[in-house]
Amino acid sequence: MSIGAFPAMRLILRRELRLYFRRPDQLLQPLVFFLIVTTLFPLALSPRLSLLRDMAPGVLWVAALLSSLLSLETLFKADAEDGTLEQLALSGQSLGVIVIAKTLAHWLVSGVALVAMSPLVATALAIPTDAFPVMFASLALGTLTLSWLGAIGAGLTVGLRRGSVLLSLIVLPLAMPLLIFGASATDRAIGGESPAGALYFLGALCVFTTSLAPVAAAAALRITLE
Amino acid sequence: MSIGAFPAMRLILRRELRLYFRRPDQLLQPLVFFLIVTTLFPLALSPRLSLLRDMAPGVLWVAALLSSLLSLETLFKADAEDGTLEQLALSGQSLGVIVIAKTLAHWLVSGVALVAMSPLVATALAIPTDAFPVMFASLALGTLTLSWLGAIGAGLTVGLRRGSVLLSLIVLPLAMPLLIFGASATDRAIGGESPAGALYFLGALCVFTTSLAPVAAAAALRITLE
Amino acid sequence: MQEATDPIDAPRASSLDLSADKIHVWRGDRHVLRGAGFAVKAGELLHVAGPNGTGKTTLLRVVCGLLRPEQGAVSWCGRPIDAIRAEYQAAMAYASHEAALKSDLSALENLRYSVGLKRRVGDHELRDTLGRTGVAACADLPARVLSAGQRRRVAMARVLAMRAPLWLLDEPFTNLDSKGTALMCRMLEAHLDGGGLALVVAHHALALARPIRRLELGE
Amino acid sequence: MQEATDPIDAPRASSLDLSADKIHVWRGDRHVLRGAGFAVKAGELLHVAGPNGTGKTTLLRVVCGLLRPEQGAVSWCGRPIDAIRAEYQAAMAYASHEAALKSDLSALENLRYSVGLKRRVGDHELRDTLGRTGVAACADLPARVLSAGQRRRVAMARVLAMRAPLWLLDEPFTNLDSKGTALMCRMLEAHLDGGGLALVVAHHALALARPIRRLELGE
Amino acid sequence: MWTWFYRLASPPHVYRTAAALTPWFFAVAAVTIGYGLIDGLAFAPPDYQQGDAFRIIYVHAPSAWLSLFAYTTMAFAGAVALIWRIKVGYAVAAAAAPIGASFTLVALVTGSLWGRPMWGTYWAWDPRLTSELILLFLYFGVISLRQAFEDPARGDRAAALLGIVGVINVPIVHFSVYWWNSLHQGGTVMRLGKPEMATSMLWPLLAMLFGFMCFFGAVLCMRLRGEVLNRERQSTWVREAVKP
């Protein structure tokens, strides 16, 4: 009677994308945040601006991580607040399908946009053009991994009143390896060394989370929805 | 018939503080964010850890600014969403009173807590103890100024769907001088130079916003509440 | 429980009146209110009725001053409400569609911090008022866990505790059980007997033992 | 507009039944539901009534599987709902206290993305359904600007469009004008005539032309 | 006095006056910008230090000045509207914002292009440059705040308020080169009495400056008419005016 898992996923994906584009702020929020954080740093460092170049990968990655994290908070929360998450949960579709569709939509609007905007920020931070391909690849893998990790955290914390702090507390420790290898990949590319090792590691992390996170996030959601 | 402005302010202040303490996450959120941003940096910089000390004031200030800004978003929004802002606005008290009380409460829980926690972070960033007094003073002045600026922004964007990005877009440009002088005061104190100039400037900014922002924020609320 | 009805500011009570004249409001492209108007005096109740979406809520928001109409004006005791904002607000109690409670505060605290801005009031009295609307047992529960009807009763208690001569109520019978509905009617009677005014939006006839003026929107 | 009533999955329609047995739920310190139970068959309606805060909403959430009771179980066609989750959910339409609409999506889109998960459905049919609940004009307005009654009517259209044999409705008459109330009653009649089941929480008597089973909570 | 002022600021009067002024502004702007460009690009001698790169000044400095001037205009008009309830002020503010933002962008980009040969980099985190970037952010903030409101009247008032608050940045942009030691050079033209420039270079620059101001006036008038029309759509004078 009810429709299959794949059409359902497509439907939810479309719903999510439409919602994001209906609220351009949700779409722009992480980008603007990313831009602004990277602008703030040079200002704060103005007495020692010469450091900027060495810090650039670090600044870039911290900004990316934070902006992605901020938008993850609303992954399930908005739906929980207006009662539509209940409707989704009662739709006859498995929670896994819902989680996958929502997370992919989140990555499509936040991660991809972030990668697309990174050249601008990188130029302002004086990262050389040669390092761009590695930067793109590492950011794309990193943001996808982060979206999956964030889905678990968001699933656990939706409905909890202490949600957002918990989210950072849960997700950030998990995201640390991401940060270290992402920044080091970009750093090595800037220095002209081979970033292969760090990139492989990022790729492995990404595959790992992509296969396990949906299950974990669905379980988390089931616990908290109750 | 209705009660005076001062008792009203005290009542709202008490209400706000109680709400913050009822939701420890709102209280902890900025602090956790502050902590996390400052710990992320050393991680992202791991290949070049020697830079850390020179960047410390910048990192500290960016983290303080962002964490304070994030919590400002809900200054009026939460009340607007559940309908209690309307009740406040119809209470017979002037909007200025409401704004002052809410902003002060925000500063008490975010700014003061941040100052209180800064030694911890500063130690982790290898800022010498001698520089602490200047750091305290500059952070206290800076966060108060930011709370006032944020109140204007939050008042202008409450009820808007595109609120949160706009808030950063509005507040951060105004807050940039704060960042520059705050970081430079701390930096000079670390270097053993006199931070007086930058501190005076921060103080002047603080006095300036304290006297003008309530009027502006009340005007903003009046416009948007309509 | 000293008083059975709420004493309203005595001196002015006789001369109170509220009127609105040719109110026009656009919402998006819709001309929602097209020249609505009314006049209510002390002791009178105006029942605002009409099909869904015809602007009853909008009218109430105009009357309480939250929305400025494109044309027309609302006057309280002969003066436009914009000119006597503070005084008007002190004399008014508004209950919107939602209960407007902070979900993290208890019912009692909610009342304390909203009624407290209008007049000095003790917890003891507020507890009494909650008791009169039948939610004494919920006084110390956070509003978040209350049932829909209980929330509505807390909002009712807030209106009562404000002791304002003018009540503006948007569908106050929503979610109330039959006893709650009867209670609300008794409260309205007592309020009008004490010289109060009331604007009530409701879809059903009000079971009051007095003639009621009616404003039908959306003809 | 081909069908007057919504055809429900024919084969099973005769053998449908829903029952709950000795449900116990605690909320905080309160023992809200103390052994509530009922049984409903195809074509029957159960009217859940009781004073505010006695657990009607809680019971409905247990029945639809959103809340697991501390004791007791709900069965659909003889099997516990936990065991046949997907199948049960496909056969059920739940309307909660709130309308559960995304305020940034239009009424039509809201329906498309929620009904669409239950069965394949075209925009044309959804528009028809919105028309039948009297909000055709609001189909393309964002839900945010709708009046309280209009939101409720959209939620009503969602239940209708799901074509589910089991309806669980929490105070469906809230905010509706008198025409809306009559419409809701007619819809319920048609649903039951077509072999559907319904659990309805309501504070007032339901004006249906058939005997109604009643579950009174909180005695 | 006041009634006279209000009549002067009445929408129909402003609408007609703006229409009358537009062609004059355009004419003057075309002549001065034309002269300035030709003289500046073809005839003025190359700078002894910067070579021909200095010619960027003929578009950079006027657009940079204009970016500040337009912001000040916008904030002032907003203040007049908020304080004295002169509604035309909102229209002026709304009209000035996009023009100002576009010239801020020109100043930033031409400055970057000039910076590459002079300082060896397109961008540096220098006070003047940063504060000009902030000016752009402020323009964006004002524009998007106005658009974020569904009710135009509220959008007008909110944007006016933000414009006033942000005007604090204008002196910062202007004086940043004096207050902090900066890569960017200090005033060359505005320093009265002691012009640092050869007159053959200076005249075209002054002409460009004046031309850009007139151009601003012209475009402002055109946009102003649109804004006034939008705001007064329901009034009888507009109905008379637009009757086909």
Added chain:
Amino acid sequence: MGGYARFVWPSIGLALGVLIWNVWAARRHHAQALVRARRALAMARSEES
């Protein structure tokens, strides 16, 4: 342009481009306002009759 052509001409080009864009955008703005005002007039008339 003494080796600086690739910096000077884009600058001049951009500036002229923005000048032209401003004129175009302002004209369009006014034209759209006129259209909208006419539409409002037409709607008002149809309501009256």
